[in-house]
Amino acid sequence: MKNGTHNIGPDNGTLQVKTYRAGMAQKAGHDLVVDVTSWKAMVTVEEGSKFTVELSADPRSLRVRDGQGGMKPLTDKDRADIHKSIDEKVLKGKAISFRSTSVSSNGTGPASVVGEVSMGGNTRPVSFEVEVAPDGHVNGTVSLTQSEWGIKPYSGIMGALKVQDEVEVVLDARLPAA
Numbered sequence: 001m002k003n004g005t006h007n008i009g010p011d012n013g014t015l016q017v018k019t020y021r022a023g024m025a026q027k028a029g030h031d032l033v034v035d036v037t038s039w040k041a042m043v044t045v046e047e048g049s050k051f052t053v054e055l056s057a058d059p060r061s062l063r064v065r066d067g068q069g070g071m072k073p074l075t076d077k078d079r080a081d082i083h084k085s086i087d088e089k090v091l092k093g094k095a096i097s098f099r100s101t102s103v104s105s106n107g108t109g110p111a112s113v114v115g116e117v118s119m120g121g122n123t124r125p126v127s128f129e130v131e132v133a134p135d136g137h138v139n140g141t142v143s144l145t146q147s148e149w150g151i152k153p154y155s156g157i158m159g160a161l162k163v164q165d166e167v168e169v170v171l172d173a174r175l176p177a178a
Contacts, residue, residue: 002045002136002175002176003045003046003047004044004045005042005043005044005045006042006043006044006045006175006176007040007041007042007043008040008041008042008043008173008174008175009039009040009041010037010038010039012173012174013041013138013171013172013173013174014035014170014171014172014173015035015036015039015055015057015169015170015171016033016034016035016036016065016169016170017032017033017034017036017062017167017168017169017170018031018032018033018034018167018168018169018170019031019032019034019163019164019167020163020164020166020167021069021161021162021163021164022162022163022164023155023157023161023162024161025157025161026161026162027069027070027071028070028071028157028161029069029070029156029161029163030067030068030069030070030074031067031068031069032064032066032067032068032082033064033065033066033067033068034062034063034064034065034086035062035063035064035065036057036058036061036062037058037061037062037063038057038058038060038061039055039056039057039058039061040055040056041053041054041055041056041173042054042055043175045175050103051100051103051105051111052100052103053098053099053100053103053113053115054097054098054099054100055097055098055099056095056096056097056098057096057097058096059086059087059091059092059093059094059095059096059119060087060093062083062086062087062091063079063083064078064079064082064083085154086154089154090146090151090152090153090154091119091120091151092120094119094120094121095118095119096117096118096119097117097118097119098115098116098117098118098126099115099116100113100114100115101114101115101116102114102115105132110129110130110131110132111129111130111131111132112127112128112129113127113128113129113130113140114126114127115127117144117149119149119151120146120149120150120151121149121150122149122150124148124149126142126144128140128141128142130171135174136174136175136176137172137173137174137175138171138172138173138174138175139170139171139172139173140170140171141168141169141170141171142168142169143166143167143168143169144166144167144168144169145165145166146165146166146167147165153165
């Protein structure tokens with residue numbers, strides 16, 4: 001990867017949240033793929049493959065891309081209702097950010113990332129790996145347990161339909177190649 005500071009966002013990458021259903025009525029719900037439509041990250045690459053990463057995401061920009069399972073396909077109204085629930089009941093408009101404290105890589109292949117995620121008004125440590133290809137393609141998944149940030153996972157139908165506490169955040173982006 002090229003040395004310097006690189007900005008990524010929706011123009012050269014995707015950031016998604018994957019949720020999974022639980023509860024007695026889980027057959028009625030959907031496993032969701034939710035796009036974060038407003039986000040930005042700054043990746044600084046220094047000599048010797050030293051990296052720092054900062055990311056911020058607008059919690060009000062989450063939009064349902066796809067829903068799998070369920071008794072019926074998702075409608076536009078369902079998508080709008082889910083967006084409203086995420087905004088008003090789950091994330092409550094509170095900022096989402098990530099800041100690395102260490103990133104170790106040999107320049108290609110997996111990079112180990114350690115840092116802190118702030119969301120729901122709380123900050124917690126996280127660690128995960130991302131794949132870094134020679135052409136600058138970066139992808140990775142981090143599992144986050146919502147309740148660890150004080151976020152109560154969504155539930156409906158009087159608690160019979162729930163979103164699992166653990167969600168997956170998936171990044172797929174391109175940085176300039178070396």
